[in-house]
Amino acid sequence: MKIAVLKEGAPGERRVAATPETVKKLRSLGAELAVESGAGIAASIPDQAYADAGATLGDRAATLAGAGIILGVQGPDPASLGGQAPGAWVVAGLNPFVERARVDAYAAAGLEALAMEFMPRITRAQSMDILSSQSNLSGYRAVIDAAAEYDRAMPMMMTAAGTVSAAKLFVMGVGVAGLQAIATARRLGAQVSATDVRSATKEQILSLGAKPIFVESVAGIEGEGTGGYATEMSDEYKAAQADLVSSHIAKQDIVITTALIPGRPAPRLITDAQIATMRPGSIIVDLAVEAGGNVEGAVAGETVERHGVRIIGNRNVPSRIxxxxxxxxxxxxxxxxxxxxxxxxxxxxxxxxxxxxxxIRLTRDGKVVNQRLLGN
Known part of the structure; x- marks a missing residue:
């Protein structure tokens, strides 16, 4: 079995789907590894490191020739995969709801497309879950990006000239990214609070030393929601949450939003009117900006300023680390x-x-077979 590792073609994508460590492990299973030249350069992995691990290096055509499995971070352009044997696997983050035309092209080419972000959230699949692993690092990076833009110190500092107050940081959405953001901000010395629609996250917030901010008058989601994700809330809950957030957000220096609903636009959590209540120099990081954004006025790929508040909308945050x-x-x-x-x-x-x-199987035998896509 030949496994091909491709150089990513999406703008700004710096990650790579295999490292010398995993090349060695895959070869120990009996696979032959072929890596496209330059695939790891942006992730600080030189071609020689892959060669030392036992992979062959070459251009895309040589890398794909005879490959039964193609690994990518993002789904490769189907037009660049010509000549693959029917049934060859494409294993990557395929963004199926947004890139449906690409999925159809994989089916037409006779490829079996496996979307790793559709990995079920069950115990035995935890080590295969790309959403969790990448969200973890996104939460970390969001705090670092916020600290870099913030014109003040994060921790409280006692100096001979007086005390510097700790930054107040609010995390909205306590999934994997949110929990890591809380933990990172706490390590940097910020005064941290957090909120979520899922009641089970209150204990997780407290366990990290942060203050939970929850709607008490209207029921949220008991437990973790379907597959560990939040779901769409009632209009009554949204109104109560908006009131709570409005009173809390005005006192915050940094806000990080992480709320996503799979297959749907990101929920709007912060309005322009709420941004206007924050003091000038405050920072908002919208980790959901590529899915429509949690923050009114956030722009994917840009840092914009509204009412003196800087709103960071970085694309592909995991690629920044x-x-x-x-x-x-x-x-x-x-x-x-x-x-x-x-x-x-x-x-x-x-x-x-x-x-x-x-x-995770999207296509097989020339057809789209995944029920989540067939239902859309």
């Missing part, structure tokens, strides 16, 4: 492939009716 995000992403892919590796067939096999395979 490319070396570590590549390391964990590539381990997610290895963990998936190795879990289904059949030694006799010398390849991974995803049987029909298997929970993970049925969840």
């Amino acid at each position: 490319a070396t570590d995000s590549s390391a964990v992403f590539s381990r997610n892919l290895y963990n998936f492939l190795s879990a289904f590796w059949d030694k006799e067939a010398n390849r991974p096999i995803l049987p029909d009716g298997e929970e993970i395979g049925d969840a």
Whole structure:
């Protein structure tokens, strides 16, 4: 089985789908690894490191020739995959709801597209979950980006000239990214508070030493919601949350929003009127900006200023910490492939009716087969 690792083609994408560590591990399963020249340069991995790990280096055509599995961070352009044998796998983050035309093109080419972001949130798939691994680093990076833009210190400082107050930082949405943002901000010495629609997150917020800010008058989501994600809330809850946020946000120096609903636009959490209540020099980081944004006026790929408040809308935040995000992403892919590796067939096999395979398989035998896409 030949596994091809491609150089990413999306603008600004610095990650890579395999590292020398995972190349060695995949070769130990019996696979042959081919890496496109320059694939790891942006993640600080030189070609020689892949060669030392046992991979062959070449241009895209040589890398793809005879490959039964193609690994990527983002889905490769189907037009660049000409000549692959029917049934060859494309394993990557495929953004199926947004890039549906690309998924259809994979089907037309006879490829079996496996969307790693559709990995079910079950115990045995945790080590394969690219959304969790990348969101973790996004939460960290969001705090670092906020601190870099903030014109004041994060921790409280006692000096001979007087006391510098700690920054007040508010996290909205306490999933993987939000929890890491809380932990990072606490380590930097900020005074941290957080909110979420899921009642179960209150204990998690407290465990990290932050203050939970929750709507008490209207019921939110008990437990974790479907698949660990939040779902759309009632209009009554949204109104109560808006009132609570309005009174709290005016006192904050930094706000980080992380709320996403899979397959739907990101919920609007902060309005322009609420931004206007914050003091000049405050910072907002919108981690959901590419899904429509949690913050009114946020612009994907830009830092904009409204009412003296800077709103950071960085695209592809995991790529801003490319070396570590590549390391964990590539381990997610290895963990998936190795879990289904059949030694006799010398390849991974995803049987029909298997929970993970049925969840992530988008195309097969020239057709789109994933129920989440067929229902849209």
